[in-house]
Amino acid sequence: MSEFFHSVTLDRDLCMGCTNCIKRCPTGAIRVREGKAAISPERCIDCGECIRICPHHAKQAIYDPLEVLERYDYTVALPPPSLCAQFNNLEDPDLMLSALKGLGFDEVYEVARAAELISEATRRYLAQPEVQKPVISSACPAVLRLIRVRFPGLLDHLLPFIAPVELAARIAKRQASVRTGLSPERIGAVFITPCPAKVTAMRMPLGSARSAIDAVVAIKEVYPKLLSLMKTAPNEPLSRAGRIGLGWAESGGEAAGLISTERYLAADGIENVIRVLEDLEDEKLGALDFVELNACAGGCVGGVLTVENPYIAKAKLKRLRRYLPVSRNHLPAERDGLLHWDAPMEYQPVLELGSDPQERFARYSEMQRILAALPGLDCGGCGAPSCKSLAEDVARGEAAVEDCVVLMRERMEAVLRALRIDPRREP
Numbered sequence: 174m175s176e177f178f179h180s181v182t183l184d185r186d187l188c189m190g191c192t193n194c195i196k197r198c199p200t201g202a203i204r205v206r207e208g209k210a211a212i213s214p215e216r217c218i219d220c221g222e223c224i225r226i227c228p229h230h231a232k233q234a235i236y237d238p239l240e241v242l243e244r245y246d247y248t249v250a251l252p253p254p255s256l257c258a259q260f261n262n263l264e265d266p267d268l269m270l271s272a273l274k275g276l277g278f279d280e281v282y283e284v285a286r287a288a289e290l291i292s293e294a295t296r297r298y299l300a301q302p303e304v305q306k307p308v309i310s311s312a313c314p315a316v317l318r319l320i321r322v323r324f325p326g327l328l329d330h331l332l333p334f335i336a337p338v339e340l341a342a343r344i345a346k347r348q349a350s351v352r353t354g355l356s357p358e359r360i361g362a363v364f365i366t367p368c369p370a371k372v373t374a375m376r377m378p379l380g381s382a383r384s385a386i387d388a389v390v391a392i393k394e395v396y397p398k399l400l401s402l403m404k405t406a407p408n409e410p411l412s413r414a415g416r417i418g419l420g421w422a423e424s425g426g427e428a429a430g431l432i433s434t435e436r437y438l439a440a441d442g443i444e445n446v447i448r449v450l451e452d453l454e455d456e457k458l459g460a461l462d463f464v465e466l467n468a469c470a471g472g473c474v475g476g477v478l479t480v481e482n483p484y485i486a487k488a489k490l491k492r493l494r495r496y497l498p499v500s501r502n503h504l505p506a507e508r509d510g511l512l513h514w515d516a517p518m519e520y521q522p523v524l525e526l527g528s529d530p531q532e533r534f535a536r537y538s539e540m541q542r543i544l545a546a547l548p549g550l551d552c553g554g555c556g557a558p559s560c561k562s563l564a565e566d567v568a569r570g571e572a573a574v575e576d577c578v579v580l581m582r583e584r585m586e587a588v589l590r591a592l593r594i595d596p597r598r599e600p
Contacts, residue, residue: 285418
């Protein structure tokens, strides 16, 4: 395995070299060089924002095809709560879950069930007096990676629990192995994802030494096949999730499921998430117990691999949840350890200007000197998202001050004036 795996990729043939993506990347991972975008693997957190914003569809997500089911003797579908919100007039989740079995899965285990277990464990965790608050949710892998590279001072505030989908895969494979007698290696746990960040989380997990998820397919690939199957598939009683579990699909659902506290904040959309993290870093939000952050607008229902408008999806989810019990899954206190991270969450210093303090100080001083000479317009014409980013690139030796198109124009005008040619005159 390479040092970095990313589910967000670039098709250079489709890239037109516009600057839409560089302006929206939360970690400054994209530059435009020689007329094409380039994604830095060290900085990318696979949030999918560039996929959402690219008008030329040059940014794409990698995920597994449905044919991956053929690799295993027994397969378990792991549908997220956001999958339910994609369908019109869905009154019973069993209809969709039964269609998944018609798609070729041997079994279905709802991620919402695992979400209810984590909600219960989180309530217990928050009740411990020694816990450092506010506690930040660890469910969104894009937010986790953002904190690792940009907000290392907040790592101790992270909820030290694996994501619901990871817990669902562990439980489902264990139960299927007991039931079938097959070894876990012959059982495929396949997640149906709303976003590319969860594909990366399977290949390069955070908080786990190894993921129990074996493959990840996209909601947008499964959706049209399920539509037709839902018309003919026998309706089996498969759903075991309540309102709390399904609520995790939208922003605020995880926090609302805590019940035991009203001192929480929920933010969605990567730019809003960054603002909240900056305030947390500045200790402006100390009165909170819990902070839920989702990189996608609206929560998981707003993932770039979904098909429905996130606001419409939230309305559908609300209707679907109305008659469900609050929660249908409970975790014995002695099994709380099943949810905890088994690998450390460590700072990834990819945004640092050097490998040691002396180098960082020297490059920072150089960056400040270069920045003072730049126009400060943040136009993006140089291929970097801001003048500060260009100054940083120059200090790293990855760009030149001459890349600034504003300074280039000023120099050209100065030459023309020296030749007594009016630069504003029509040719």
